[in-house]
Amino acid sequence: MTLTVSGLHAGYGGGTVLHGVDLQVEEGTALAVLGRNGAGKTTLVHTIAGLLRARQGTVVLDDTNLTGRPAHKVARAGVGLVPQGRRVFASLTVAEHLQLSRRSGEWTVPKVLELLPRLGERLRNKGNQLSGGEAQMLAIARALLTQPRLLLLDEPCEGLAVELAARVRAVVAELSRGGLTVLLVEQQPEHALAVADHVALLSDGRVVATHTADELRAAPHLTDQVLSVTTHA
Template sequence: MTLTVERLQAGYGGGTVLHGVDLTVPAGTALAVLGRNGAGKTTLVHAVCGLLKPKGGSVRLDGEELAGRPAHRVARAGVALVPQGRRVFPSLTVAEHLRLSRRRGEWTVPRVLELLPRLGERRRNRGDQLSGGEAQMLAIARALLTQPRLLLLDEPCEGLAVGLAERVRAVVAELTRGGLTVLLVEQQPEHALAVADRVVLLAAGVVAGTHTADELRADPSLTDHVLRVATHA
């Protein structure tokens, strides 16, 4: 499913964080949004998934307008969020998380555990007994069980050790190869380039540039520029 965001404005209270953002994520591809803290990355995903009502603009999934709908209706349209910080329930077991998240569809608990086998080994463990990487896998599994057409990931590798971050990136890459549309926000270019087809630079609430991941991999000087914009703009 193709996500189209046009002239999106959003913020909190009387302030505006996003000042007319335009981006497109074609069906079955991954778009990474890079930017420093405060650039508007989380505001963007919250506006797309309905946690934040936009002040203006359009958010469409295969032509269906989502802007302004409450979060539960956006979720029913096929949008799932893996939030920053995992946000798993500390007192619930992995199995209970999966059971509560499950909806009818192609993503079943056995299929999720095949993709994320470590969760199968930890099914009886509570949320507060999981490592950071395991909690991130659980957050992804929980989102997949809602049968998304669009998966939003808010800094999925934040705070993870190198090996665990690589595993999360591998899972995201596998999902896009399977045809899922993915929008992820990141602060570290190496995480974005490992999974994304295209990269958007967000600075002070506006799009500061768009590149293909292949362009960035092929041109180290361009990657350095992206790094400077993403972390210092």
């Protein structure tokens, strides 16, 4: 499924955070949106997912216009969300999380546990008994069980130890190679480049450039302006 975002404006209260964002994620590819804190990355994800209403512009998944739809209808249209900070329920077990998220389709609980075997060892553990990496795996599993055609990930490696972040990157890359359309937002180039086919650079709520991952690996200085706090001082 191809995601097309056109002229997107969004914000909170009287303030505007996104200023005419244009993006396209082709079916079966991964796009990383790279920007520093405050660039508008989470606002972008929330607007696509229907958690925040766009003030202007459109969000289209293939031929389905998602603009203005509430979050539950966006989810039913095939958009899965892995939110920043995991957001797992402290009092529910891993097994309960999986059962509550499950919808009929390609992704079953056994298939998710095959992809994320550590969760199979923690089925009886509650959300507040999981490590940060385990909680992130659970957030990914929960999203997959909703049968997404597009997977949104908001800084999935944030706060994880190096080896756990590498495991999360490997899982996301495997999902993309398997044909799932992926959009993730990141502020660390190494996380974005390990997963994405293309990278959009976001600065002050605007996409200032889009490059292939290979181009950024060859010329890492291209990210300096959007990731440098001093350039915005």
